[in-house]
Amino acid sequence: MKDDLELIKKLQNQDSYALSKVYDLYSGALYGIILRMCKDEPLAQDLLQETFMKIWQKSHTYNPDKGKFFTWSYRIARNITLNSLRKKNVLIQNEDLSVYKDRSTSEAEKDTLELDGSLKKLEPHHQKALELVYFNGLTHREAHEEMDVPLGTFKSYIKQALKKLRESYKEELLVVWIIIEMMR
């Protein structure tokens, strides 16, 4: 998916209509991430709002040369969520600054927050690795502890997972392309 640079330019010029469009495009994806990270719907809704306010206020700092708009927005959502969780957990965990230990997927929430799409086609350990860093906001260091594998192994999990993901996307594209070709 290519970024709509014109839309982003308008957003950077503080066009609220552009913000509405950007929200329509990205809110679902970002909400999916925020909710999976905090597993708390009211909090996730507040954090989503905070995220979009920050996107609105900081849009001028986004530089398309450095990466995609979604990557930039994802980092904002992730930071806001992690900060909020850190504040919440500081009261509980004084000694250990890594606050994510109790945030790994618990069985009860699996139904609503279960991951979907190509990710599901991956092997379980690849899926888990991506889920931890991408959807749960764990750092590589925290995630490898969570999965109980050495850091190097964990990193190669991520790499392999992404590679597989890429391949599956290619297949999908091929299918789409064949369908399009058949319709012509």
Place this chain on the structure above:
Amino acid sequence: MMDRNTIKDTGILEQYLLGELSEEQSTEVENILKKDKELREYFSKMEDDMEQMAFENAITPPTHIKTAILNEVENSNLVAKEKVIPSQKRKRVSYNFAIAASLAALFLLSSGWLYNQWKNTERTMITLQKETNDLQNRLVNLEDNYKETEKWYQAINKPEVVQLLLKGNEKSPNSAAIAYVNHQNKEVILNPKGLSKLKNDKTYQMWADVNGEMIDMGVISANQEMITMKYIENAASLNITIEPAGGNDHPTVEQLISNVYL
């Protein structure tokens, strides 16, 4: 510095994408990506994949969130438009403007002052130059005067010089002239200052009486303090007559105003 393969292997790009890196590390990765086109392509594929993964796992948030966000933006815009931002901007602008203006004023004042100083100095220089020129001229005049006076003084202040007073007769009773005669050097110097003023077409002329014959000693030009006259040998007397302007070959005896015997 990391090379392309180490970057791919260390998983630092993934961490960069997720926003796990420190600001310093992020900047380093960004610099590497800027230089390495292939790595940049690799990274943007990774971004695409991550994005797709997020879209596949999107959860639609409740609609009231969007309304809340847009309301908040509108309100903050209104507030910003009405109060905060304009006043802040104006303040900052006027502050900057004040700095710029005062600097400009300072510059203007100091330039004005310097210009004034320069003009004053220039004026003083011109005055000084004029004064110096004046003084030089006066000095030259004084020197000339002094040389002149010294010359006459040297000429008349000698033991061998005879001083003769030529008093006017009844034709010019107020006239008087002094003649200095130096027989040794054969010089006659006359001070005609005491002679009465004549009309422009007349002049005094001096004559020497040698054996009853009047010999021209020269015209006495007006307005001079000292005149050198011709020295005539064996003169018995010195005589002054009034003649037509330019002088005469023979004296007009009727116009004799003074004579003295040697």
